[in-house]
């Protein structure tokens with residue numbers, strides 16, 4: 375569980391996050407949405423410990439990040455998995471090499487222990503015969519599965535995903551969304567996803583935070599987002615005719 379307590383972050387005097395307050399439960403897929411420039415990436419980087427808020431604090435299962443020693447911070451960061459936008463795989467390494475990389479960097483496991491773990495996570499993301507392939511030899515959807523396998527290979531308590539569906543077709547996006555949700559539940563991970571993808575919101579948004587100008591404008595579930603009359607949220611989420619119709623149908627069905 376992650377508690378975000380009134381965090382503020384500025385760059386060169388420009389106030390970007392202006393007191394964000396929320397919490398993310400384990401076993402749940404938490405989504406951050408908002409217009410470009412609303413502060414989603416800055417917020418995710420604060421959660422990852424890459425940016426330090428000037429005010430407020432973030433705590434991870436009771437551990438307040440800013441109060442930890444450098445060693446404790448390092449240990450906590452090893453409990454965080456990250457799926458980067460565009461997968462960010464090492465082109466010169468095989469699929470297995472990419473997934474093994476965090477184990478080689480941060481553990482003292484033997485080669486066979488590492489190989490066993492790589493087999494388990496690649497199987498979990500439904501990639502069985504890809505160990506010896508290079509990223510350029512597999513599809514974008516498969517690359518994303520490799521990125522997810524690498525993010526969970528250290529058995530993280532927290533999983534952060536930046537635009538996990540960017541560059542994927544709608545069908546593959548749904549498969550990747552469902553995979554992240556299943557893994558989140560199965561391993562009881564606290565997952566936070568930055569997304570522009572409204573399909574993801576409707577599919578896996580167990581908790582959605584809507585950021586506007588560095589503030590949390592709204593939060594709720596994928597069911598509540600259909601019913602909200604918060605104009606900033608409805609203008610953003612239901613900007614397309616298709617989603618306007620979906621919302622209308624949902625409201626009529628519930629009445």
Ligand SMILES: Nc1ncnc2c1ncn2[C@@H]1O[C@H](COP(=O)(O)OP(=O)(O)OP(=O)(O)O)[C@@H](O)[C@H]1O
Nearest residue numbers: 385386390408409410411412413414415416417570
């Ligand atoms: N390292 C930085 N130094 C200075 N300003 C920054 C830095 N990182 C982000 N910003 C500024 O913070 C603001 C919010 O940026 P951020 O990347 O969080 O937006 P976003 O909501 O993720 O947008 P997008 O959806 O387009 O990715 C922007 O005005 C950006 O220029």
